Amino acid sequence: xxxxxxxxxxxxxxxxxxxxxxxxxxxxxxxxxxxxxxxxxxxxxxxxxxxxxxxxxxxxxxxxxxxxxxxxxxxxxxxxxxxxxxxxxxxxxxxxxxxxxxxxxxxxxxxxxxxxxxxxxxxxxxxxxxxxxxxxxxxxxxxxxxxxxxxxxxxxxxxxxxxxxxxxxxxxxxxxxxxxxxxxxxxxxxxxxxxxxxxxxxxxxxxxxxxxxxxxxxxxxxxxxxxxxxxxxxxxxxxxxxxxxxxxxxxxxxxxxxxxxxxxxxxxxxxxxxxxxxxxxxxxxxxxxxxxxxxxxxxxxxxxxxxxxxxxxxxxxxxxxxxxxxxxxxxxxxxxxxxxxxxxxxxxxxxxxxxxxxxxxxxxxxxxxxxxxxxxxxxxxxxxxxxxxxxxxxxxxxxxxxxxxxxxxxxxxxxxxxxxxxxxxxxxxxxxxxxxxxxxxxxxxxxxxxxxxxxxxxxxxxxxxxxxxxxxxxxxxxxxxxxxxxxxxxxxx
Amino acid sequence: xxxxxxxxxxxxxxxxxxxxxxxxxxxxxxxxxxxxxxxxxxxxxxxxxxxxxxxxxxxxxxxxxxxxxxxxxxxxxxxxxxxxxxxxxxxxxxx
Numbered sequence: 351x352x353x354x355x356x357x358x359x360x361x362x363x364x365x366x367x368x369x370x371x372x373x374x375x376x377x378x379x380x381x382x383x384x385x386x387x388x389x390x391x392x393x394x395x396x397x398x399x400x401x402x403x404x405x406x407x408x409x410x411x412x413x414x415x416x417x418x419x420x421x422x423x424x425x426x427x428x429x430x431x432x433x434x435x436x437x438x439x440x441x442x443x444x445x446x447x448x449x450x451x452x453x454x455x456x457x458x459x460x461x462x463x464x465x466x467x468x469x470x471x472x473x474x475x476x477x478x479x480x481x482x483x484x485x486x487x488x489x490x491x492x493x494x495x496x497x498x499x500x501x502x503x504x505x506x507x508x509x510x511x512x513x514x515x516x517x518x519x520x521x522x523x524x525x526x527x528x529x530x531x532x533x534x535x536x537x538x539x540x541x542x543x544x545x546x547x548x549x550x551x552x553x554x555x556x557x558x559x560x561x562x563x564x565x566x567x568x569x570x571x572x573x574x575x576x577x578x579x580x581x582x583x584x585x586x587x588x589x590x591x592x593x594x595x596x597x598x599x600x601x602x603x604x605x606x607x608x609x610x611x612x613x614x615x616x617x618x619x620x621x622x623x624x625x626x627x628x629x630x631x632x633x634x635x636x637x638x639x640x641x642x643x644x645x646x647x648x649x650x651x652x653x654x655x656x657x658x659x660x661x662x663x664x665x666x667x668x669x670x671x672x673x674x675x676x677x678x679x680x681x682x683x684x685x686x687x688x689x690x691x692x693x694x695x696x697x698x699x700x701x702x703x704x705x706x707x708x709x710x711x712x713x714x715x716x717x718x719x720x721x722x723x724x725x726x727x728x729x730x731x732x733x734x735x736x737x738x739x740x741x742x743x744x745x746x747x748x749x750x751x752x753x754x755x756x757x758x759x760x761x762x763x764x765x766x767x768x769x770x771x772x773x774x775x776x777x778x779x780x781x782x783x784x785x786x787x788x789x790x791x792x793x794x795x796x797x798x799x800x801x802x803x804x805x806x807x808x809x810x811x812x813x814x815x816x817x818x819x820x821x822x823x824x825x826x827x828x829x830x831x832x833x834x835x836x837x838x839x840x841x842x843x
Numbered sequence: 844x845x846x847x848x849x850x851x852x853x854x855x856x857x858x859x860x861x862x863x864x865x866x867x868x869x870x871x872x873x874x875x876x877x878x879x880x881x882x883x884x885x886x887x888x889x890x891x892x893x894x895x896x897x898x899x900x901x902x903x904x905x906x907x908x909x910x911x912x913x914x915x916x917x918x919x920x921x922x923x924x925x926x927x928x929x930x931x932x933x934x935x936x937x938x
Contacts, residue, residue, distance in 0.1 A: 451918035549899045562897065588906065592899050660881040671858060678859070680931050682922035691934050692859070700861030708860055712851070712870065713877055715858040726881065731894030733887050738895055770873065771880055787898025 354379040355518045359423055359575040362521060366412065366422050373412070373422025377405035377466055380424040383519045384468055389839040390491045392504075392513040394429045395437045396469040404466040411464060418464030420582050426520035428511050429470040430477055431457050431566075432555040436467075440557045441485035442475045444677045444702025446684040454555025455587045456524065456566045463582040468520050471510030475704045476674065477531055477559045480776040482509025483767060484706045492539060492760050493517040493835040497801035502760035505535030511569045512539035517839060522570040522579055526556060528563045529662050530756075530780025533792040536569050537755035537805030540794045540833060542576045542822065543569040547812045548787035549594035552587030560669035561592075563662075563784050573793060573823040577601035580815065596813060604816035605823040610644035612821070615748035619655035620779060622757065628798040629754045636752055636795060636806045639828035640821075648748050652740040657733050658782040659774055664717050664730035665785070670707075671714025677702060709770065738786040745811045750821050753779050755792040755805035779807060789815045793822040794831040803833070846874045 354376050357365060365371055381398045401424060408422035432438050432450035439445045453461075461467075474484040481503040482490040492504040493516045504513040508525030512535035515523050525532040527545035536543025544567045551566040558564060568579035581602070586595040616637060621630070637647055679685035679698030686701045688694035703711065717726035744751065757778055766773040783790040789812070792805035806825055810818035846854075848867040851874065855862040862870065916929055925932040 448922055451915070451921055549901075588904065591903055592897070594899060594901060595904070654887070657884055657887055660884050663877065664881055664884075675859075679924060680933055681919075683924070685924035688934065691936050693861075694934050695859040696856075696861040699859050703860070708862075709870070709873060711858050711860060712854050713874060715854050716846070716850075716874065716878075719854065719857065728894055729884050729889060730881075731896065732889035732892045733884055735892050735895040736887065736889070738898065771876065785895075785898075 355383050357521070358571050359420070359521050359578050362423055363421070373405040373408040373466060374402060376422060377401050377424045380468055380520060386840045387517050387519045390493060390513050390517055390519070391488055392471050392490050392510040392517070392519060393426070393469045394439055394441060394472045394487050394510070397436060397467055400436070401466050401468050404461070408464045408466060418462065419578065420460060421464030422466060423464070423521050424466045424468045425460065426468050426471045426511060426514040426523040427457060428473055428508055428524050428526060430473055430526055430557045431524060432557065433457055433467070433470065436470065438470065438557070439486070440476050441473045441487055442702065442704065442707065443486045444684050444699070445682070446702070448682045450555070452555060455552035455589060456556065456583045459582055459585060460524070465582070471514050471523060473510055474507040475707050476557070476670070477507035477526060477528055478670070478706050478710055479506040480530070480534055480773055481761070481766065482506040483763060484704055486704060489763060491839070493839065494539060494760060494802050495835065495838065501763055502802060503538070503763055505538035505760060507531040508535045508569060512536055512541055512543070515539070515541055515569050515571060516835060522568055522575055524566060524583065525569045526564055526566050527784065528559050528666060529784045530777040532567045532569060533780050533790055533805070533807060534756050534776065536792040537794070538760040538803065540803030540831065541569055541571060542573050542791065542793050542826070543567065544576050544580060544791040544815065544818065545784070545789060546580060546584060546815050547789045549592050550584045550813065550815070552585070552590040552593045554587055554589040558673040560666040561673060562669060563666060573819055573826050574602060574605060576791070577605060577819050594813070599816060601816060601819050604820045606820060607824060607827065609640070609821055609824050612645045612750065613648050613748040614640045614645045614821070615648050615650035615744050615751040617650050617652045617655065617744070617751060617753060619652050620753045622778065625754070625757050628759070629757060629804060632796045632804050632806065633752070633754050636825060639825055640752060642828065643824050650744045650748060650751070652744060652782065654733065654736045654740050655782055658737055658785055659778055661730045661733045661737065662777070662781045662785060663774060664726050665734060667710040667714035668718050668727050669714070671711045671718065674703070674707070674711055706770070734785050737782055741786045741788055750817050751809040752821070753807045753809070755779060755807040759798040759800060759802035759804055783809050788812055789818050791818045791822045793825045795825055795829040797833060846871050846878065
């Protein structure tokens with residue numbers, strides 16, 4: 351029955367509807383794949399018993415006519431979402447043994463709609479990274495390898511999510527995106543991934559990294575699945591004061607294939623020096639697909655683009671240093687003893703946080719410290735205003751913006767580990783939209799010369815995820831991506 | 844602006860991070876590299892530009908000032924590395 355795991359969410363829902371198989375059968379097929387896929391190191395915690403229990407409940411609900419929009423669909427959950435009674439680690443040693451006594455709002459929404467949890471998937475520690483190499487539980491492997499068999503990173507920070515979905519260990523997965531952590535791994539693993547507008551999905555119960563930027567979203571095999579899953583994840587939540595009380599549309603209805611007359615902006619600043627020809631060629635192909643579908647191409651300028659990364663690497667660490675102050679060895683997680691209370695804090699945090707997290711806490715503490723606050727943090731917040739204004743002005747002229755998702759395809763393990771800035775540069779095309787809070791999606795659109803997937807990014811106006819999905823769907827149709835990685839991880843099992 | 848090992852030690856203490864002596868020098872190097880990189884923002888004219896504090900153009904919602912949750916002592920203490928008599932236990936702070 352292993353072909354059950356090749357079904358998309360939409361395909362599986364249709365099979366469940368017709369009674370061709372049960373959620374228990376579908377879930378069992380995925381549990382077997384999760385076991386066969388351990389060489390990928392995608393999961394931090396597998397929950398097969400819970401999955402079967404949820405599948406049986408979904409089957410029972412279906413029999414009684416109570417069929418939620420995700421009834422019986424097995425998902426992987428990024429280990430940044432708190433799940434009641436199930437180990438939640440943020441891939442950090444400092445959350446050693448933490449079992450939340452509550453469920454995040456987004457995962458509660460998914461279970462309300464009938465979804466099934468297969469387990470928790472790995473990430474860069476506290477979502478800080480672009481390669482999934484900083485996880486305390488070890489690096490995650492990209493199911494995709496180069497044509498000549500070389501290993502690649504899955505991207506990050508939602509690398510476990512992307513690896514699990516690309517290897518068909520889960521029908522889809524939740525991700526979170528602070529500076530590109532849904533879109534870049536989706537691009538690296540040949541998947542669809544959407545970061546909705548800031549405020550669309552509740553942040554309640556998601557372990558905080560940078561609160562003014564963090565947003566949850568789905569990583570799926572295609573755009574239709576992203577539309578289905580986003581609808582369930584999104585929604586107003588009084589427990590998150592930045593959650594926006596606006597109706598959640600049925601995103602699937604937006605996938606009409608008709609973008610005639612739509613104005614698509616092409617920002618000249620994203621044509622950066624040093625971008626590989628493969629990436630630029632794919633972008634040009636995307637522009638041609640838009641024209642072929644009857645959209646109008648408009649050249650636009652986002653003049654502050656080049657300052658986005660530097661702005662981000664002040665704002666995000668500043669917020670992180672504040673958010674991560676809570677890990678003190680007192681209320682949950684790791685405790686390392688010390689001679690007095692302060693030493694206990696310092697020993698716990700020194701042992702519990704990895705190198706990249708410590709680096710960001712230090713830089714964040716520095717830019718917020720007395721005497722430097724205005725020069726760094728306040729300055730960055732002002733430049734952030736200019737970056738957001740760039741988009742506002744552009745969206746006065748266009749309905750959506752098309753760019754590459756990342757400046758390259760998946761890179762080698764260790765390739766960027768020694769130089770933090772070269773790692774940060776990987777987010778150059780995704781960070782600006784995060785700073786502005788606007789929705790962005792990556793759609794698989796081609797294969798590079800090394801045989802690895804490449805994505806195109808679509809950005810939209812605030813709360814216009816429907817336009818983003820509609821355009822993404824047209825690109826998906828035109829690209830007819832369909833490629834899959836060669837299955838090597840089962841041989842390794 | 845450049846960071847020396849003394850500053851790294853001070854920042855680490857502010858952030859309650861134990862940084863071994865032999866890590867101070869390399870960390871100072873890394874932080875200086877990052878600070879030199881973000882220095883590019885000084886080229887941007889931000890006169891009369893307000894700082895962006897929220898991307899959401901909405902008023903913060905209000906709710907009635909009433910207790911909506913509580914009586915969860917066992918839940919709150921369930922993950923504590925050390926809990927005694929219904930409290931979090933920490934090393935002695937008062938001699």
